[in-house]
Amino acid sequence: MTEQFKGMKPSRRAFLRGAAAVGGATAMGTSAAAQGDPAITELKPWNQFLGEGVDASPYGMPSKFEAHVRRQDVPWLTADPISSINFTPLHEMDGIITPNGLCFERHHGGVAEVDPAEHRIMINGLVDRELVFTMEDLMRFPRENHVYFLECAANSGMEWRGAQLNGCQYTHGMIHNVMYTGVPLRLLLEEAGVKTEGKWLLAEGADASGMTRSIPMEKALDDCLVAFKMNGEALRPEQGYPVRLVVPGWEGNMWIKWLRRLEVGDKPWHQREETSKYTDLLGDGRARRFTWEMDAKSVITSPSPQAPITHGKGQTVITGVAWSGRGTIPRVDVTIDGGVNWHEARMSGPSLDKSMHRFYYEFDWDGSELLLQSRAHDSTGYVQPTKDQLRAVRGLNSIYHNNGIQTWFVNSDGVAENVEIS
Amino acid sequence: MSKFLKKSTLTIGGAMLVIGVAQSAAAQQYNLGREALPEEVAAWDIDVRPDGKGLPVGSGDVYTGEEIWIDKCASCHGDFAEGSGRWPVLAGGIDTLDSERPVKTIGSYWPYLSTVYDYVNRAMPFGNAQSLTDDEVYALTAYILYSNDIVGGEFTLTNDNFLDVQMPNAGNFYPDDRVEVEMPLFSVQACMSDCKPSVEITMLAAVVDVTPEAKTDAVVEEAAAEPVAVEEVAVVEVAALDMALVAAGEGAFRKCKSCHQVGDSARNRTGPILNNIVGNPAGGVEGFRYSSPMTEAADAGLLWTSEELTAFLTDPRGYMRGTKMTFRGVRKEEDIAAIIEYLKSFEAQ
Numbered sequence: 001m002t003e004q005f006k007g008m009k010p011s012r013r014a015f016l017r018g019a020a021a022v023g024g025a026t027a028m029g030t031s032a033a034a035q036g037d038p039a040i041t042e043l044k045p046w047n048q049f050l051g052e053g054v055d056a057s058p059y060g061m062p063s064k065f066e067a068h069v070r071r072q073d074v075p076w077l078t079a080d081p082i083s084s085i086n087f088t089p090l091h092e093m094d095g096i097i098t099p100n101g102l103c104f105e106r107h108h109g110g111v112a113e114v115d116p117a118e119h120r121i122m123i124n125g126l127v128d129r130e131l132v133f134t135m136e137d138l139m140r141f142p143r144e145n146h147v148y149f150l151e152c153a154a155n156s157g158m159e160w161r162g163a164q165l166n167g168c169q170y171t172h173g174m175i176h177n178v179m180y181t182g183v184p185l186r187l188l189l190e191e192a193g194v195k196t197e198g199k200w201l202l203a204e205g206a207d208a209s210g211m212t213r214s215i216p217m218e219k220a221l222d223d224c225l226v227a228f229k230m231n232g233e234a235l236r237p238e239q240g241y242p243v244r245l246v247v248p249g250w251e252g253n254m255w256i257k258w259l260r261r262l263e264v265g266d267k268p269w270h271q272r273e274e275t276s277k278y279t280d281l282l283g284d285g286r287a288r289r290f291t292w293e294m295d296a297k298s299v300i301t302s303p304s305p306q307a308p309i310t311h312g313k314g315q316t317v318i319t320g321v322a323w324s325g326r327g328t329i330p331r332v333d334v335t336i337d338g339g340v341n342w343h344e345a346r347m348s349g350p351s352l353d354k355s356m357h358r359f360y361y362e363f364d365w366d367g368s369e370l371l372l373q374s375r376a377h378d379s380t381g382y383v384q385p386t387k388d389q390l391r392a393v394r395g396l397n398s399i400y401h402n403n404g405i406q407t408w409f410v411n412s413d414g415v416a417e418n419v420e421i422s
Numbered sequence: 423m424s425k426f427l428k429k430s431t432l433t434i435g436g437a438m439l440v441i442g443v444a445q446s447a448a449a450q451q452y453n454l455g456r457e458a459l460p461e462e463v464a465a466w467d468i469d470v471r472p473d474g475k476g477l478p479v480g481s482g483d484v485y486t487g488e489e490i491w492i493d494k495c496a497s498c499h500g501d502f503a504e505g506s507g508r509w510p511v512l513a514g515g516i517d518t519l520d521s522e523r524p525v526k527t528i529g530s531y532w533p534y535l536s537t538v539y540d541y542v543n544r545a546m547p548f549g550n551a552q553s554l555t556d557d558e559v560y561a562l563t564a565y566i567l568y569s570n571d572i573v574g575g576e577f578t579l580t581n582d583n584f585l586d587v588q589m590p591n592a593g594n595f596y597p598d599d600r601v602e603v604e605m606p607l608f609s610v611q612a613c614m615s616d617c618k619p620s621v622e623i624t625m626l627a628a629v630v631d632v633t634p635e636a637k638t639d640a641v642v643e644e645a646a647a648e649p650v651a652v653e654e655v656a657v658v659e660v661a662a663l664d665m666a667l668v669a670a671g672e673g674a675f676r677k678c679k680s681c682h683q684v685g686d687s688a689r690n691r692t693g694p695i696l697n698n699i700v701g702n703p704a705g706g707v708e709g710f711r712y713s714s715p716m717t718e719a720a721d722a723g724l725l726w727t728s729e730e731l732t733a734f735l736t737d738p739r740g741y742m743r744g745t746k747m748t749f750r751g752v753r754k755e756e757d758i759a760a761i762i763e764y765l766k767s768f769e770a771q
Contacts, residue, residue, distance in 0.1 A: 074634050077497070079508035080680040083548070109545065122458055124467055136731040137454045164628040170633060190449035202469060208551045210544035212469060269532050271469050272541040276526065279595060285520030287531075290596040305627075306636070333612060338621035341616045370691050371621060381609045392603060397524050409623060418627035422620075 283395025450520025482561025529570025
């Protein structure tokens with residue numbers, strides 16, 4: 001093992017290489033050796049010498065021992081890293097809020113670096129007054145705070161044909177959950193005065209892809225936000241700084257980043273991202289369009305392929321996240337035997353509409369092989385289906401909206417792997 | 423919606439405006455923002471709908487489109503829109519949508535021609551968006567139709583005949599019906615115990631083995647310290663390269679790869695081949711059509727020393743006004759050093 005830091009979680013490969021060494025380290029951690037645990041008996045530098053002062057890091061960063069917690073891309077997925085995606089490290093996280101620097105990124109023309117002083121938001125089309133707002137204007141409207149998940153419609157899209165990527169970061173990491181501060185879109189539209197024939201809204205970004213999506217007016221006037229803060233600070237550039245659209249519960253592509261224009265019209269525009277992309281090709285060669293809502297879904301984040309069980313048998317914590325674009329998650333079931341018997345998991349943390357929920361299931365592991373699954377129930381009564389149930393309806397070519405139940409196989413060493421089961 | 427008022431008048435900037443009785447959503451006004459000027463709306467409102475709304479007056483023929491295509495599009499999408507590498511395939515794929523490997527192209531999948539015009543106009547060429555004239559967009563749209571066998575080689579697309587073009591797959595889209603079709607199927611009592619007699623593993627991700635290795639600082643250090651890798655590469659290389667830097671440069675070079683190729687099988691694409699570039703005269707790659715400022719600089723004896731390359735890569739268009747390299751520049755100094763070291767590893771053998 002070439003690990004620099006004792007106690008740091010090994011990468012999957014390091015773990016596979018050195019499972020025995022890990023076992024040894026665990027023994028030292030939990031039972032005192034003859035001379036006592038050096039973590040206790042030896043004087044550590046941080047016990048003795050002074051640390052950095054308050055002027056050392058005006059914008060704080062995580063501990064150096066957490067350097068392995070990072071977004072990760074899959075180079076073979078896309079032609080280049082500019083129109084591409086990376087993944088949230090769900091396996092390293094807990095609670096329900098995603099830290100801003102770990103929120104997955106999906107760009108179609110790279111990260112636009114927009115100067116807020118030169119940014120404008122225009123409302124045009126079927127309105128009484130075509131308007132232009134500065135960022136300062138925007139911040140004078142009444143604002144609201146809401147926690148919402150944003151999931152890419154293609155999350156788990158690589159798994160339609162079967163288990164492919166080893167890690168929940170890759171299978172489920174096109175999602176993040178943050179608190180947004182923003183102005184209800186309704187207020188901006190009311191300021192412009194939507195004409196009665198205005199049934200659709202086109203939202204457009206200021207980036208080099210000129211991203212556009214059509215949104216039905218009913219949704220626009222319901223719960224959408226024009227947001228400028230995430231988790232209390234300004235949006236990150238990669239999340240649309242200075243302003244993005246928030247479309248709660250609906251696929252992430254609609255949450256236009258670097259939002260610069262809202263056009264009201266009487267029909268949808270059928271833009272590239274709602275025809276060529278983000279339409280769901282079914283088995284008969286026809287395709288569903290305007291599949292906006294994200295179905296209820298869950299995944300066990302630990303143990304998982306990147307977060308194996310390293311402590312051996314005994315008390316073990318299973319944890320994961322669940323969410324639904326149609327409401328809250330009152331219940332998640334967990335199985336450790338591949339779905340023969342299920343147990344109701346313990347929900348912990350706030351249960352908010354269209355937000356991630358955290359669940360736990362603690363048990364005494366006897367060291368035998370496990371087949372772990374979680375199954376979300378949402379507030380409409382919908383129960384997360386198996387992958388085979390989904391395939392029976394949609395075939396294998398849908399790409400988008402794969403919310404099937406995920407299975408992790410855990411062997412007696414605690415190593416976890418992405419599998420499919422009967 | 424609590425704030426709806428039956429309001430008939432309101433004040434904007436001191437002027438009294440009468441609001442039509444047809445207005446349904448008369449709500450609280452904050453008198454924020456200002457009226458958009460017609461020329462401002464025209465500058466941004468470039469979207470085109472399937473019914474033709476938003477189409478500018480213009481025209482372009484297949485032949486003209488092909489010339490523009492070869493110059494600006496073929497490096498990624500192939501000479502005949504067949505695609506290159508992992509860049510999108512735009513032609514072919516007819517009758518594959520219900521097959522095991524559907525090929526979703528403009529001809530086989532896209533329901534509306536307006537989407538082609540709109541998207542090319544707003545987002546292409548990749549890295550130089552909104553640089554095409556209306557007639558060029560018409561011509562490229564005509565060429566894409568031709569490459570999909572939807573029109574003949576003599577075809578000219580105009581705003582007048584635009585709506586006559588029928589896309590083959592237009593009828594095969596239907597609105598989301600998950601609420602009707604799937605919700606009843608999946609909203610049933612869940613089994614909790616003895617749900618199945620046995621369980622078998624049917625598929626393992628490890629067999630496919632496409633999971634990327636986690637990139638962490640620890641792993642990078644480990645890789646750089648692997649003596650085997652260094653020796654293998656060192657045999658091929660002449661100069662003593664900093665192999666850790668070369669490895670870092672390979673990663674940083676990914677953003678360059680959309681336009682530039684390196685290595686034995688490299689071809690000129692949007693940008694020239696970058697073998698033998700460091701320390702050599704600028705503008706010297708055979709068969710590449712450089713911008714005139716680059717040609718002039720080459721004639722004046724510009725050498726791509728590390729210093730010159732660093733300046734160029736930091737701010738291409740600031741360094742050389744008029745360069746064809748539309749890339750914005752590499753922000754991190756260490757990335758530039760790494761890219762240059764990586765390029766050094768593609769020198770004459």
